[in-house]
Structures are given as structure tokens and as C-alpha cells.
Amino acid sequence: MSGGGNDFDDRVLGRATGVDAPPPPPSAELLRAVESTKPVRTRTRFGAAAVVALVGLVGPAIVLVHGPLRRDLAGLPAAWLIAAVALWGSAFALSLASAMIPRRGDVLPAPSRASMVAMAAMVVVALFALLVTVDVPGQSMLPAERGWTLFESCVHCIGTVAKVAVVILIAGLIALRRLVPVGGSRVGMALGAAGGALGGLLLVFICPFASTAHVVLGHVVGMVLAAIAGALLMFRK
């Protein structure tokens, strides 16, 4: 539906910006570059994301194989364990996919979708940690709800999340170099959230502390900090 006034304005705007003007020919520098062009191997939609995921999974896999698992693992309800793994795992996979996989028909990942998915992932795991954290009486370790013990336990887990997230962030930054001309901080946030979620997934199996305060402040905040770090790393004015 277009009124005459709209047409007028749009035509004037178009004329002002020169949409009907012929472009200049390619410059000598551009022509030189083009004439020496060689076949290049192009990117695939899923390739970079798959590589980053594999690189990121190596560390947690080694920890799970060699490291000590939480002592209350066998006593945890199977349904809770499955739900926790599914949630943290989905948060990792979806955040990584939104940061690195363009939509069908697109070349670039969509920054708005990446930030939306990352935010949603953080909210969902935060709610899960707040509402559905369980412990096994007699087996789980429960740090005090406040104070130095809680702080120390949280710092330890944030450190673990950071170690896992930094691998994803570095691999992702390398894979995305020169690829995200705009909206880098949104994509970086999703990448960081993916790394943080992978760290959170690892902690489901190895963290001995089972209090709600610890899981929220240690695991979820770790993921949030990783997302912030990713956003800052890829921020470009």
C-alpha cells in the first residue's frame, strides 16, 4: 500500500543516493587482483562448526576419561542426569550452531539469531539450576549457602568453565576470522555461551558440589562470563 507521498519520497531518496547512476569501472588495483585469481576452496555451512565442536570436546573428553568423576554420580536420579545433560548439551550445540552456521541460502551467521539463542540458552540453564538442582544425601558435597567456602567452590568451577570455554572461543575466533564484518559481539556472545555450556556440561559429571547456590554462581555464572568474554573479544565498533 503506497501513497503518492511515499512514492515521491522514495524516488527522491533513490535519486539522491544515485541508484540509477552507472558505477565506475573496477579500479586498476581491483583488476590486478581479479586477473590473478585462482580457484579457492570455499566454506561449507557446517564444516567450521563441526571442527570447532570437535576441538572443544577433546579437553572435556580427556577429563571424563582420566579425571575423577563426582562421587555422588551413581546416586543421582537418572531422569535428572539425562535432563541436565540434555539441557547443557543443547545449550552448547544450539549456541555454537547459531554462532557459526549460516541459515540456508546465507553466507554469514545471523548475529541477531546468535544473540537470541545464547540468551535463551543462558536463561534456560539458569532456571534449571535454580529450580531443579538435586543432591544425594550423604554423598553430595554441600558448601555453605554463603561465605568463603561457597566463593572458593564457585571460583574453582568458574575456572574449569573458563578453561573449556577458552578452547571453543579460540577455535571459533580462528574459524570466524574475516567472516563476521558486523554484529561480531553478538556472534561472540553465542560462541562464548557455547563454550560456557560445554564447561557446564562437563561439571555435571565432575563437580562434587550439589547446592543450588553453587550451581548457579559457579556453573551458570561461568557460562555468562564466557559469553561476555566472547562478546568483548569479537566486539568491533
Added chain:
Amino acid sequence: MIAAGTILLDRPCVPVARPGAPLVVRRAPFYQEGVKLMAIEPEAREAAEAMAHYCRGDAKAFHKLYGLLAARILAYLTGLLGDKAAAEDALQLTFLKVHEARSTYVLGANPIPWIYTIAHRTALDEIRKRKRSRVRVAKEAELPAEPAAHITGVAADQHADPAGRSDDTADPSAAAGALAALAQLPENQRQALILTKVHGRSIADAALITGSTPGAIKQRAHRAYVTLRQLLGRKEVA
């Protein structure tokens, strides 16, 4: 008033403001919002094919791609930079960046929003550079203001339309006024308006090109349109 999120051109790939032809916009059903129309359009397919050949090392395909897209990219850059000479430099730089980044292209994808995004980044860098250099000049001395120039590069008061069109769109002062009004808009509103109204990109494409969200693009385009109407001394048409 046309809702920004529902504007689609009848032929979205064709530059909106063709000489002598009125812009045709229609209200698309809401379920079409975000649909990747470009992927099925012949021009997008043509651009994708040219890009694929170019990535395989065919230099002629670059010229085809340049011929397809250079005019509209130049217009977009002119709208953002408000200066044709700078826009022409930015156009060359944009295609140089496309050449350098061709290995990041995904075969079969629509290269048009991607190239717009690269142009957008190039324009942003140019704007930042100008802001920095403006500060330096101001420290040196007060310089006299340059006379206003028309988009063609001729001084505004000397410019005459070669086509001799008599309607108000052919009035060079109207075009110069529109460009001046565009320059007064906040940067992000100007980007949203030019992409959606002048270039007919979908809201989703405009969000991708500017690295913003579709909601923000709708809001900015609407605000820009209202402001522009006020600046051009027109009342908003309901």
C-alpha cells in the same frame, strides 16, 4: 503509513528507484516476513552462479558479478557516506574485500546480502576514519566550510539535470535536500531506511547486513521515515 516490516518490492532485486518509474511497494502478508525470497529470484541465482564461477578461478565471472551489483552497492554506500567520491572509493574497497574473502563464501548461497554486509562494514570504517580526522583538523585551525556539492560532484547551485525531467523527483534541489536530510539522520536509522526503503531489502536481510535485530530495523526505519518527512517539510501520510 506502511509498516516497515511488511514492505516487499514487486521485484525485490531491482533497484527501487528506477529513472522515471515510481516505486512500487505493497503490503506483504505477515507470513511472508523473513522468507528468503532472494534465494529463489533469478537475479540472486545469477549472482550465486557468478560467485561460484569466480571462486573456481573464472575472472570473467567477477565482471559479471560487478556488473550485477556495483550500481546498487555504490548507491548504498553513497547513502551511508553522503559523498559520491568516497562511495566510489569504498565500492572498490568492498569488491577488493569480496575478492579477498571469496574463500569464505558458501557455494549456492545468495551473495547479495553478504556483499552488502561487506560494503556496510567498509562504510562504517570510512565513517569512523572521518570522525577521527575531523577531530585532528579541528585542532589545527578553523577551516572554511566547503560549498555544498550535488551527488554528481558538480556544485549544487550549478547542477542541472541532464534528463531535463520536469517532475519533482528530477529536481536536483529535491535530491540534494533529500541527501542532506539523510545525512541528518542518526547513523543506524539512515542505514535501516536506505536498506528497506531505497534498496528494498527484506527486514531479515537488513538485520543481517547491519548486524542488528529485525525488531530494531523495523523501529529504526519507521523513526527515520517519520524524521525524514519532518525534515523534508512533509506531513506523515497515515
